[in-house]
Amino acid sequence: QVQLVQSGAEVKKPGASVKVSCKSSGYSLTNYAIHWVRQAPGQRLEWMGWIDEGTDKTRYSQKFQGRVTITRDTSASTSYMELSSLRSEDRAVYYCARGNYFDSAGYYFDYWGQGTLVTVSS
Amino acid sequence: QSVLTQPPSVSGAPGQRVTISCTGSSSNIGAGYDVHWYQQLPGTAPKLLIYGTTNRPSGVPDRFSGSKSGTSASLAITGLQPVDEADYYCQSHDSSLVNYVFGSGTKVTVL
Numbered sequence: 001q002v003q004l005v006q007s008g009a010e011v012k013k014p015g016a017s018v019k020v021s022c023k024s025s026g027y028s029l030t031n032y033a034i035h036w037v038r039q040a041p042g043q044r045l046e047w048m049g050w051i052d053e054g055t056d057k058t059r060y061s062q063k064f065q066g067r068v069t070i071t072r073d074t075s076a077s078t079s080y081m082e083l084s085s086l087r088s089e090d091r092a093v094y095y096c097a098r099g100n101y102f103d104s105a106g107y108y109f110d111y112w113g114q115g116t117l118v119t120v121s122s
Numbered sequence: 123q124s125v126l127t128q129p130p131s132v133s134g135a136p137g138q139r140v141t142i143s144c145t146g147s148s149s150n151i152g153a154g155y156d157v158h159w160y161q162q163l164p165g166t167a168p169k170l171l172i173y174g175t176t177n178r179p180s181g182v183p184d185r186f187s188g189s190k191s192g193t194s195a196s197l198a199i200t201g202l203q204p205v206d207e208a209d210y211y212c213q214s215h216d217s218s219l220v221n222y223v224f225g226s227g228t229k230v231t232v233l
Contacts, residue, residue, distance in 0.1 A: 108158040112167040
């Protein structure tokens with residue numbers, strides 16, 4: 001069955017970077033995009049960006065442009081999201097999600113990782 | 123502020139029907155983009171509930187249904203059950219932001 005398993009919780013200092021991994025199983029990473037979504041405590045879901053399934057092309061939310069980098073290693077079936085210049089407001093649960101393309105709507109997210117809590121504290 | 127606006131909460135007694143609205147604009151729902159819905163139980167990852175405005179993935183009960191009109195979409199839950207207590211989010215594509223956007227979220231309470 002399809003599964004996305006993320007790396008464990010992280011605690012980082014302000015200004016540092018964090019890299020979260022997302023290992024996919026039960027399907028080929030080259031057939032589906034991977035999107036990253038975050039959720040601050042008590043807040044709504046917030047889309048961060050995605051990596052294309054066939055070309056490795058990436059696109060990021062304007063909010064995170066310049067701070068976020070999404071990559072993947074198809075041989076390891078693993079995707080990564082790195083966020084730099086961390087600040088306290090970046091404390092959130094970060095999710096990876098498999099993107100399924102739907103005509104007239106772009107992607108929807110049919111499978112999600114379990115989430116990774118990133119805490120930013122001095 | 124959210125590009126897609128939902129009511130903060132809705133409630134209903136077991137067996138009742140509740141609806142959750144998702145109001146957008148001419149650059150997302152009003153532009154013809156479909157809407158997807160997710161259910162998030164406390165402390166867990168979101169789960170896909172409806173895709174392409176009206177389609178249910180395998181395993182999602184037919185008590186859940188979606189619709190769209192103009193710049194808004196709706197999720198209906200009929201025969202409300204205690205297990206339906208969760209947060210619900212709509213999602214679509216926004217052409218002005220060239221982004222995927224989520225609604226502000228709605229907490230459903232079963233009385």
